Amino acid sequence: xxxxxxxxxxxxxxxxxxxxxxxxxxxxxxxxxxxxxxxxxxxxxxxxxxxxxxxxxxxxxxxxxxxxxxxxxxxxxxxxxxxxxxxxxxxxxxxxxxxxxxxxxxxxxxxxxxxxxxxxxxxxxxxxxxxxxxxxxxxxxxxxxxxxxxxxxxxxxxxxxxxxxxxxxxxxxxxxxxxxxxxxxxxxxxxxxxxxxxxxxxxxxxxxxxxxxxxxxxxxxxxxxxxxxxxxxxxxxxxxxxxxxxxxxxxxxxxxxxxxxxxxxxxxxxxxxxxxxxxxxxxxxxxxxxxxxxxxxxxxxxxxxxxxxxxxxxxxxxxxxxxxxxxxxxxxxxxxxxxxxxxxxxxxxxxxxxxxxxxxxxxxxxxxxxxxxxxxxxxxxxxxxxxxxxxxxxxxxxxxxxxxxxxxxxxxxxxxxxxxxxxxxxxxxx
Amino acid sequence: xxxxxxxxxxxxxxxxxxxxxxxxxxxxxxxxxxxxxxxxxxxxxxxxxxxxxxxxxxxxxxxxxxxxxxxxxxxxxxxxxxxxxxxxxxxxxxxxxxxxxxxxxxxxxxxxxxxxxxxxxxxxxxxxxxxxxxxxxxxxxxxxxx
Numbered sequence: 057x058x059x060x061x062x063x064x065x066x067x068x069x070x071x072x073x074x075x076x077x078x079x080x081x082x083x084x085x086x087x088x089x090x091x092x093x094x095x096x097x098x099x100x101x102x103x104x105x106x107x108x109x110x111x112x113x114x115x116x117x118x119x120x121x122x123x124x125x126x127x128x129x130x131x132x133x134x135x136x137x138x139x140x141x142x143x144x145x146x147x148x149x150x151x152x153x154x155x156x157x158x159x160x161x162x163x164x165x166x167x168x169x170x171x172x173x174x175x176x177x178x179x180x181x182x183x184x185x186x187x188x189x190x191x192x193x194x195x196x197x198x199x200x201x202x203x204x205x206x207x208x209x210x211x212x213x214x215x216x217x218x219x220x221x222x223x224x225x226x227x228x229x230x231x232x233x234x235x236x237x238x239x240x241x242x243x244x245x246x247x248x249x250x251x252x253x254x255x256x257x258x259x260x261x262x263x264x265x266x267x268x269x270x271x272x273x274x275x276x277x278x279x280x281x282x283x284x285x286x287x288x289x290x291x292x293x294x295x296x297x298x299x300x301x302x303x304x305x306x307x308x309x310x311x312x313x314x315x316x317x318x319x320x321x322x323x324x325x326x327x328x329x330x331x332x333x334x335x336x337x338x339x340x341x342x343x344x345x346x347x348x349x350x351x352x353x354x355x356x357x358x359x360x361x362x363x364x365x366x367x368x369x370x371x372x373x374x375x376x377x378x379x380x381x382x383x384x385x386x387x388x389x390x391x392x393x394x395x396x397x398x399x400x401x402x403x404x405x406x407x408x409x410x411x412x413x414x415x416x417x418x419x420x421x422x423x424x425x426x427x428x429x430x431x432x433x434x435x436x437x438x439x440x441x442x443x444x445x446x447x448x449x450x451x452x453x454x455x456x457x458x459x460x461x462x463x464x465x466x467x468x469x470x471x472x473x474x475x476x477x478x479x480x481x482x483x484x485x486x
Numbered sequence: 487x488x489x490x491x492x493x494x495x496x497x498x499x500x501x502x503x504x505x506x507x508x509x510x511x512x513x514x515x516x517x518x519x520x521x522x523x524x525x526x527x528x529x530x531x532x533x534x535x536x537x538x539x540x541x542x543x544x545x546x547x548x549x550x551x552x553x554x555x556x557x558x559x560x561x562x563x564x565x566x567x568x569x570x571x572x573x574x575x576x577x578x579x580x581x582x583x584x585x586x587x588x589x590x591x592x593x594x595x596x597x598x599x600x601x602x603x604x605x606x607x608x609x610x611x612x613x614x615x616x617x618x619x620x621x622x623x624x625x626x627x628x629x630x631x632x
Contacts, residue, residue, distance in 0.1 A: 100516075425549040425570035433516055455550075455569065484521060485571065
């Protein structure tokens with residue numbers, strides 16, 4: 057491959073008469089891949105096959121360029137200076153907020169709080185909204201498929217408040233048992249925190265339905281969208297959730313930046329999470345008046361270049377026609393499911409009916425760690441381990457899985473490379 | 487019960503490192519190298535099941551690694567195991583170098599040989615860490631009895 061496309065991303069991946077071999081019409085996979093320079097890297101002399109996007113996605117040239125342009129041309133502290141650069145920086149930073157608002161279809165830009173990532177967003181809600189509204193003997197409901205980041209902040213809150221953490225069960229396919237879920241939402245349930253897409257199983261949870269059940273009983277709902285945003289079209293108003301959180305780095309943006317969406321009226325009445333500069337209107341030693349949302353929650357100088365990079369990642373995703381992207385990802389997932397199912401001794405973990413781009417599996421008699429080590433030698437990057445979801449691992453009664461996860465740039469050929477690598481693994485171990 | 491502690495065949499740690507190097511040099515192909523390492527892991531003395539617990543766990547590895555140490559006639563002997571096959575092989579190599587040596591020799595043997603033999607480079611850093619952590623624990627155990 058030659059010539060990295062660095063220009064406009066708006067026409068990216070749209071049909072221009074070219075259709076890649078195995079790929080869905082209207083989705084030009086070669087042009088999409090050209091935007092990710094790192095995919096041309098070689099490891100151990102072999103072509104990199106990156107199947108670890110659920111851990112972190114790779115970054116398109118447009119994101120890399122937007123961040124370096126910001127640092128080269130616009131860097132100054134936001135919301136503070138009267139000088140020209142400060143104005144440019146503020147415009148870029150606030151521009152990214154508006155992009156995030158449109159990306160989630162939030163009603164107002166001030167419902168978008170920039171944070172370090174989904175983890176910080178959940179901690180913020182737990183320690184601000186949760187601290188105010190969850191009292192003794194109240195309950196917070198999560199599910200058995202949550203990532204540690206959507207478990208531990210609630211455990212900490214429950215410990216502080218003497219409240220109770222309840223866990224909604226799943227079936228063996230990795231789907232929520234909705235009847236059980238509904239039964240667990242009681243009068244004492246103040247908050248329901250649920251992942252949109254499971255990082256281990258790929259399960260897509262029926263958020264709208266969950267929100268309706270929770271709201272009917274007066275509970276608020278936080279949705280962990282970290283694994284959903286790179287794959288699904290998100291509309292927080294249609295979902296009806298109270299909070300939606302995600303990280304930039306799993307959706308082709310940089311690390312260290314993420315979004316907390318919160319409905320205006322909730323953010324208004326929530327106490328600040330951290331104190332510092334920019335989150336105040338006035339400070340005296342007697343009394344401090346807090347700024348309005350979202351600034352109330354953005355103490356200190358924010359990750360400006362990160363926010364700009366996130367904005368560029370949103371542009372990148374907007375440049376891919378969503379239906380075509382979804383069709384492509386669905387096709388590669390279906391192909392991967394078929395091919396992996398045919399590998400002797402392999403069992404897929406997570407076979408939900410509604411599923412996004414994750415292929416977790418175990419192989420008879422081979423530790424996932426060994427699978428990962430051998431695949432690495434073949435240039436195939438996957439994740440192995442408990443995936444920061446130890447309670448889910450014990451529910452499934454397995455110590456770990458190997459996980460191949462897909463991004464917009466993955467193809468059938470990547471699946472073939474994975475399966476060829478697994479043949480090597482079997483030769484070595486079975 | 488068979489002895490869970492590894493009794494070395496090589497006379498000194500330096501001999502063991504040299505012998506390991508010679509053995510690995512035979513293999514040009516990385517698959518064969520791994521095959522060899524996996525075989526070494528399979529030949530480790532059986533590790534008692536009730537030692538495979540948190541008290542014996544070496545932290546810092548993606549797979550589980552357990553070890554135990556004992557002092558016999560002025561020499562430290564180690565037992566070790568992992569639930570992953572390649573890591574078990576690396577444990578076997580580590581024990582072949584360090585087990586059955588006087589504490590002073592253990593302390594004097596720098597675990598840099600793992601790197602020199604390409605064993606840490608063969609494993610990416612975060613996976614290699616478990617083995618590095620085990621080497622550290624082995625040497626700490628030796629230091630504690632001096």
